[in-house]
Amino acid sequence: MPEHHQIHCDCNAVEVNISGMPRVHAYCHCEDCRELLQVPYHSVLAWEADQVSISKGADEVVEFQHPSKRMKRIFCKHCGDVLYNTNAMGWKLVSQLMFKKCNNDQLPEGFDANAHFFYDRRIVDINDELPKR
Numbered sequence: 001m002p003e004h005h006q007i008h009c010d011c012n013a014v015e016v017n018i019s020g021m022p023r024v025h026a027y028c029h030c031e032d033c034r035e036l037l038q039v040p041y042h043s044v045l046a047w048e049a050d051q052v053s054i055s056k057g058a059d060e061v062v063e064f065q066h067p068s069k070r071m072k073r074i075f076c077k078h079c080g081d082v083l084y085n086t087n088a089m090g091w092k093l094v095s096q097l098m099f100k101k102c103n104n105d106q107l108p109e110g111f112d113a114n115a116h117f118f119y120d121r122r123i124v125d126i127n128d129e130l131p132k133r
Helices: 031-037 096-101
Strands: 004-008 015-019 024-028 042-047 052-056 061-065 072-076 082-086 092-095
Touching: 004 096, 031 042, 031 082, 042 096, 082 096, 092 096
Parallel strands: none
Antiparallel strands: 004 015, 015 052, 024 042, 042 092, 061 072, 072 082, 082 092
């Protein structure tokens, strides 16, 4: 039986249901994530598109389609919280920070980051024991 999780924006206008285990749980250092989200790196939990759905407030979200990349940022139109973003593979990516904020500051077992991707493109050095790919 798949696990079910929920996240929500700060103002609680939007709730998102998530099922199953993420495909990826890592830190992404690619230029695309940095540009889309305006962060130095992205702590991602990535699921297949059909595993993530808006369960409350679908009319309260804004989808920003990047003008030149196959990526979107989905956020609450009231509080501005980014609920998830999409990547070129169609996956839905929830920030580990967002997930923790909505789940008693904890990640379930198996959700902790296990690697750094696109580390050769980084703008911030990270000194940890995780593999750097």
